[in-house]
Amino acid sequence: MRDRVLRKWARIAATHPGWVILALFGVTVLSLISVRTIKMDMRWSDLLPLHDPVVQEFDRILKEYKSVSTIHIVLRGEEQEMKKFAEEVAPLIEKLDDYVERVDYKIDRQFLSEHGFMLVKEKDLERTAEMFQDLNLIPFLTQINDNFETEYIEEEEALSTKEKEDNAVRSLDGLQFWLGAMDTFVSEPDRATRALVESAVDRFLYGEPYFISQDKRVLLISVKPTFSSIEIDKCIASTEAIQEILDKAGSDFPRVKAGITGVIPLQKDEMEHMTVDMKRSSIVALVLVLILFMLTFRVWSTPLLAALNLVIAIIIAAGIVGLVLGRLNLMTSMFAVILIGLGIDYSIHIISVYGERRARDKDTATAMEHALVRAGPGVITGALTTAAAFLALAVSVTRGIREMGIVLGIGIISGMISTLVGIPAMLAAREWVLGKVSRKPVKPPHVEFRVLERFGRIVTRYPLHFLITAAVVTLFFLYQALRVNFDYDMYNLEPEGLTTVELQDTIIDAFDLSPDFALVTASSIEESWEIAERAREMPSLSSCREYPEAAQFERERSGSDRGQHRTTDRTA
Structure with a gap:
């Protein structure tokens, strides 16, 4: 039955190659239309099991909240220049209403002035009251010194977490600025202004207002978007809009270096680099296959037909993927390169056998x-x-692996069908065209590898030697395989030289704080506070915050809205 179908189709393709090629071209055009519907989705969660509670919770958070990601703007330069730069660009970024919910680059002074004491522990309130009992200079300075000794020297837990350490540094920074202002009043009374007094008092009460590193060389601006990181179009548009603002402001501040990082800018970079890499690697793979094919068969037209068949197979496979899945993820985006390596074999088999038979048979159809x-x-x-084998991955609980199996399974079958349908018609059409041009029968060259024949004879003569050699080599590489270590740093999968990844390291070095974070949901404000308190004691966490803090405070005060709230733990 199978041989009869293959014989019948071979005769149809050989006698009517034009119609077969035209039909294949029509299917390719329809596939191209479907390809345009494919979207690139680079979510890391696709690499995790679908039924994992962490993944399900993450997807639920994405549905219930506008965004859980943050765009970080990293400024590097001189302290005052960076602060002026931040003051200039922050209002402009806030005007991007379609993409930006808010911009944070310094503490919310108004909120702290109105509600700060309500957020302070009772013992800290008592210390503060004692410190301000006598506002005469010498007693006041003495009380400040005693307060710092009590809080940061006598209590071992005072600097036990990164958040407590940052608060201590902020307080000391404010005290230093206040003392410097007092020195200015004494040594340079002409510079003593009311603005300096107000600034000194604010710094003393609130500390350093800007999100700046301890060495004053890096300033951080956090932009909260109105969308999630899976909305690729908005990731690209928002990052480009913010970058345009930074570039324009940069001309006025040549000594300030500004860059963007975070999940959303990283999504944009991944998309751009993945698209370029996918095209580049596919072209390189196809060219290398063509060169090897031409060198082997000593002809240029037949390899071109095989390459054309590969392109058609990839387009058809992509078209089917567009209908079935509608997207490519982090693992399936390079499917074209894999199909080029696997799909070329089918063309080679048919072309090789056809060349051998055409040298014997009298006509194209018989051969x-x-x-x-x-x-x-x-x-x-x-x-x-x-x-x-690939489609078996469709039962995987990980979405990325499951879709990779489906895409590659579709691609292999598409390559097989396009080869069995297209290659016979293309070979027959090639022979007909070359025959018309040269006005004499043209047969494809029959290639034989005499070297392999001699090697086969040697193997059959000394089989035991080759078996021992193969066993030794296998054991050696098995030993090497057992020494392989897994790299769990996901950023090592990113393209080399990405500014977004480099700036992530800059934030970690400058603030001892990672832009990566963990999300925890709670059923009430009280529960979120309890979780946050326990999380702050974890050495692996840099800071822990409940969001949105102001809204939570108002709800707590009014005793309303006992719904769900989100706690964000920023990891160190």
Whole structure:
């Protein structure tokens, strides 16, 4: 039955190649239309199991909140220049209403002045009251010194976390600025102004208002977006809009270096680099296959037909993926390169056998029949077993791996069908065209590898030697395989030299704070506070905050809205 179908199709393709090629071209055009619907989705959660509670909770948070990501703007330069830069760009970024919910680059002074004491522990309130009992200079300075000794020297837990350490540094920074202002009043009374007094008092009460590193060389601006990181179009548009603002402001502040990092800018970079890499690697793979094919078969037209068949197979596969899945993820985006490496084999089998039969048979149709009957079963069996292996991944609980199996399974089957349908028609059309041009029968060259024949004879003569050698080599590489270590740093999957990744390291070095974070949901404000208190004691966490703090405070005061609230733990 199979041989009869292959014979019949071989004769149709050999006698009516134009119609077959035209039909294949029509399917390709329809596939191209479907390809335009494919979206690139680079979510890291696709690499995790679908039924994992962490993944389900993350997806639920994305649905219930506008965004859980933050765009970080990293400024590097001289302290005052960075602060002026931040003051200039922050209002402009806030005007991007379609993408930006708020911009944070310094503490909310108004909120702290109105509600700060309500957020302070009772013992800290008592210390503060004692410190301000006598406002005469010497007693006041003495009380400040005693307060610092009590809080940061006598109590071992005072600097036990990164957040407590940052608060201590902020307080000391404010005290230093206040003392410097007093020195200015004494040594340079002409510079003593009311603005300096107000600034000194604010710094003393609230500390350093800007999100700046302890060495004053890096300033951080946090932008909260109105969308999630899975909305790729908005990731790209918002990052470009913010970058445009930074570039314009940069001309007025040449000594300030400004860059963007965070999940959203990283999504944009991944998209751009993945698209470029996918095209580049596919072209390079196709060219290398073509060169090797031409060197082997000593002809240029036949390899071009095989390459054309590969392109058609990839387009058809992508079109089917557009209908079935509608997207490519982090793992499936490079499927074209894999299909080029696997799909070229099918063309090689048919072309090789056809060249051998054409040297013996009198016409194209007969040679094509023998070629498909001889090579077709192997192509079909090989393709179906390979596709089955990939499609078996469809039962995976990880979405990325499951879709990779589906995409590659579809691609292998598409490559098999396009080869069995297209290659016979293309070979027949090639022979007909070259015959018309040269006005004499043209047969494809029959290639034989005499070296392999001699090597086969040597193997059959000394089988034991080759078996021992193969066993030794296998054991050596097994030993090397057992020494392989897993790299769990996901950023090592990113393209080299990405500014977004470099700035992530800059934030970690400058603030001892990672832009990465963990999200925890709570059913009430009280529960979120309890979780936050326990989380702050964890050494692996840099800081822990409940969001949105102001709204939570108002709800707590009014005793209303006992719904869900989000606690964000920023990891160190």
